[in-house]
Amino acid sequence: MADEKKKPIFRKINATGPCKKIMADHFYELDEAAKSGSRKIAWCTSVGPAELLRAMGFLVYFPENHGAILGATRVALDTIPIANAAGYSPEICSYLTSDVGAYMKGETPLSLAYEGITEVPKPDVLVYNTNQCRDVKDWFMWYSRELDVPCIGIESFCNIEISREPHIAAVSRQLQDLVPALEKISGEKFDLDRFKEVVGLSRRCSDLWEETLQMGAAVPSPLTFFDSTILMGPAVVARGTQEANDFYELLIPELKQRVKDGVAAVDGEKHRIYWDGMPIWGKLRDLSTTFLSLQTCVVASTYCNSWVFSDLDPANPFDSMAKAYTDLFIVRSDSAKEEYILEMAKIFKIDGFLFHDAKTCPSNSNNRYGMPERLAAKFGVPSVTIAGDLNDLRLYSEEQSITQIEAFVEQLGEK
Amino acid sequence: MADKLYVGVDVGSSATKVVIVNGKGTVLGKALEQSGMDFVAASKTALERAVNDAGASIDDVAHITSSGYGRKNVEFANDTKTEIACHARGAYQHFREAMTIVDIGGQDNKIIKIGADGNRLDFKMNRKCAAGTGAFLEEIARRMNVDMSEMDALARKSEEIVTISSFCTVFAATEILSLIRQGAQTRDIAKGAFRSVVKRVIEMDSLAGKAVATGGVVSHNPIVLELMAESIGHEVLTPPEPQFSGALGAALYAVDEARQ
Numbered sequence: 001m002a003d004e005k006k007k008p009i010f011r012k013i014n015a016t017g018p019c020k021k022i023m024a025d026h027f028y029e030l031d032e033a034a035k036s037g038s039r040k041i042a043w044c045t046s047v048g049p050a051e052l053l054r055a056m057g058f059l060v061y062f063p064e065n066h067g068a069i070l071g072a073t074r075v076a077l078d079t080i081p082i083a084n085a086a087g088y089s090p091e092i093c094s095y096l097t098s099d100v101g102a103y104m105k106g107e108t109p110l111s112l113a114y115e116g117i118t119e120v121p122k123p124d125v126l127v128y129n130t131n132q133c134r135d136v137k138d139w140f141m142w143y144s145r146e147l148d149v150p151c152i153g154i155e156s157f158c159n160i161e162i163s164r165e166p167h168i169a170a171v172s173r174q175l176q177d178l179v180p181a182l183e184k185i186s187g188e189k190f191d192l193d194r195f196k197e198v199v200g201l202s203r204r205c206s207d208l209w210e211e212t213l214q215m216g217a218a219v220p221s222p223l224t225f226f227d228s229t230i231l232m233g234p235a236v237v238a239r240g241t242q243e244a245n246d247f248y249e250l251l252i253p254e255l256k257q258r259v260k261d262g263v264a265a266v267d268g269e270k271h272r273i274y275w276d277g278m279p280i281w282g283k284l285r286d287l288s289t290t291f292l293s294l295q296t297c298v299v300a301s302t303y304c305n306s307w308v309f310s311d312l313d314p315a316n317p318f319d320s321m322a323k324a325y326t327d328l329f330i331v332r333s334d335s336a337k338e339e340y341i342l343e344m345a346k347i348f349k350i351d352g353f354l355f356h357d358a359k360t361c362p363s364n365s366n367n368r369y370g371m372p373e374r375l376a377a378k379f380g381v382p383s384v385t386i387a388g389d390l391n392d393l394r395l396y397s398e399e400q401s402i403t404q405i406e407a408f409v410e411q412l413g414e415k
Numbered sequence: 416m417a418d419k420l421y422v423g424v425d426v427g428s429s430a431t432k433v434v435i436v437n438g439k440g441t442v443l444g445k446a447l448e449q450s451g452m453d454f455v456a457a458s459k460t461a462l463e464r465a466v467n468d469a470g471a472s473i474d475d476v477a478h479i480t481s482s483g484y485g486r487k488n489v490e491f492a493n494d495t496k497t498e499i500a501c502h503a504r505g506a507y508q509h510f511r512e513a514m515t516i517v518d519i520g521g522q523d524n525k526i527i528k529i530g531a532d533g534n535r536l537d538f539k540m541n542r543k544c545a546a547g548t549g550a551f552l553e554e555i556a557r558r559m560n561v562d563m564s565e566m567d568a569l570a571r572k573s574e575e576i577v578t579i580s581s582f583c584t585v586f587a588a589t590e591i592l593s594l595i596r597q598g599a600q601t602r603d604i605a606k607g608a609f610r611s612v613v614k615r616v617i618e619m620d621s622l623a624g625k626a627v628a629t630g631g632v633v634s635h636n637p638i639v640l641e642l643m644a645e646s647i648g649h650e651v652l653t654p655p656e657p658q659f660s661g662a663l664g665a666a667l668y669a670v671d672e673a674r675q
């Protein structure tokens with residue numbers, strides 16, 4: 001008698017192929033450089049000064065991206081406990097613990113995806129920006145001690161309404177201060193024109209990525225948050241390169257065509273949800289299937305929007321970079337975040353919010369200071385909060401979370 | 416011709432409940448089985464017993480809606496609804512007004528807010544752990560060598576306040592060992608355990624307005640209602656058979672679904 005639910009259809013985006021190619025090229029290029037010593041390698045935090053590093057001739061590797069891969073492949077489950085046992089608490093960033101644990105174990109999921117790569121590319125310098133959290137610095141410091149590599153960076157502000165001149169000046173000065181140290185490591189002289197060029201490319205990438213995400217405003221949406229977590233790869237690891245921009249120039253027409261043809265990422269889209277907080281990397285596929293079968297599209301997210309840096313301006317590279325990396329969502333106060341989320345709700349025609357309370361990432365868990373309650377009281381937009389984590393699946397109760405999601409969708413349907 | 420039967424099956428983590436209603440939503444029969452390890456078997460047995468209780472035949476069943484933790488295991492159900500929806504529906508059937516429902520189950524707690532016309536406004540579930548659930552009480556009873564069925568009566572004899580402050584069930588059990596070492600009475604610890612459940616519940620969400628409690632824990636231990644009322648400063652009501660509230664809600668959904 002059981003009701004015959006139609007199997008949900010995953011509608012693959014064709015540009016996923018070229019996206020994978022960019023990721024592969026990125027890792028092979030780094031691997032080659034690490035093996036041959038042909039280029040210097042800088043490790044950079046995800047919203048760190050990648051443009052400056054690129055302009056100074058470094059190849060840039062992002063440990064957080066590696067963290068996400070550890071999560072998505074669930075290798076993290078084996079590596080987090082190793083870092084825990086070495087004194088890195090299960091309560092701190094599970095990107096940090098999964099990555100450090102993997103290093104201690106001598107393992108990387110890159111070797112599963114990319115033949116010939118056996119380890120992560122060794123850095124010549126580690127460059128952080130604490131704009132997102134303190135954990136990134138603690139993470140890089142571990143490698144600095146382990147590999148005897150210099151660790152330099154920017155101490156940023158947090159919890160600000162919006163950046164003011166003193167914030168920008170302080171960050172811009174710190175950026176400029178990095179230059180002599182980086183010149184020493186790279187052996188290359190800083191070239192302002194090259195820097196401007198990279199900032200220009202990065203700005204273009206940001207604009208293209210923003211345009212991609214905006215496609216989700218169409219009803220029905222041609223893409224989901226789960227698609228975007230994959231499609232964002234080039235904007236994360238290759239911003240500031242022409243290749244990343246070429247990729248989005250290819251992707252956008254495909255999505256535009258979908259919008260034109262009324263092709264939905266989620267067949268029979270009934271509800272539209274905004275995802276706030278980190279992805280649950282090891283459960284992306286399962287969650288995506290759950291939403292698909294509930295005919296509910298997660299159309300937008302704070303997470304994917306975090307790689308939009310509209311303030312970058314090649315004419316004024318240091319200050320504009322300082323502004324772009326200080327006015328990020330994650331750096332802002334709760335009231336600024338609330339305003340932003342509401343704006344998104346309007347643009348993307350959202351029925352409800354899903355807050356992911358990621359145990360080990362307080363900076364990206366925006367439910368913790370009463371925001372869902374304020375959104376409901378002031379604007380009548382309902383929300384659901386699920387407890388989980390980005391990488392540590394020991395902290396995620398699947399049964400309960402799926403029930404909450406189903407109940408939330410039922411509630412939206414009863415409105 | 417016999418009444419058509421609409422069935423709600425609520426497979427909870429500890430008990431499986433079945434309620435059968437007619438097309439008007441009147442309860443005709445019900446049954447409860449321990450869920451055990453085999454949800455399918457438990458729900459089948461409960462269904463058969465409920466059909467007997469209704470004095471009807473399985474052939475008269477028109478629609479079955481399953482709910483609860485094991486809802487997707489009930490192969491013979493026509494559709495599923497979450498326990499959140501069903502608890503809201505079941506409680507509204509009795510009270511018919513805006514309220515906050517607190518369901519204390521074997522392994523999780525829910526707080527559901529519904530509006531005057533029964534529509535759901537918001538809900539919360541406890542975090543992953545057993546704090547404040549039936550499982551917590553069972554563990555405490557086991558530590559004290561007291562049968563769970565005696566906990567309510569035992570707690571009512573308490574004369575002194577004993578506080579169990581730990582969130583964690585395992586830590587709470589350790590706390591209890593030290594309380595016993597300090598000479599605390601089991602009756603006071605029993606009451607302390609109920610108070611701890613209430614504390615865990617009221618910190619989940621506000622219980623302003625009309626408050627209704629459902630679920631197995633409340634059904635077997637009405638002291639929880641009293642302690643909760645004491646804590647929030649106003650009465651906490653419960654429907655006639657609080658443990659069947661979710662299954663009733665599922666049965667009412669079955670009526671709607673069959674009509675569509």
Ligand code: SF4
Pocket residue numbers: 064093094095096132133134135136278360361362363364390
């Ligand atoms: S923002 Fe969160 S996930 Fe990212 S590095 Fe910091 S703690 Fe980890």
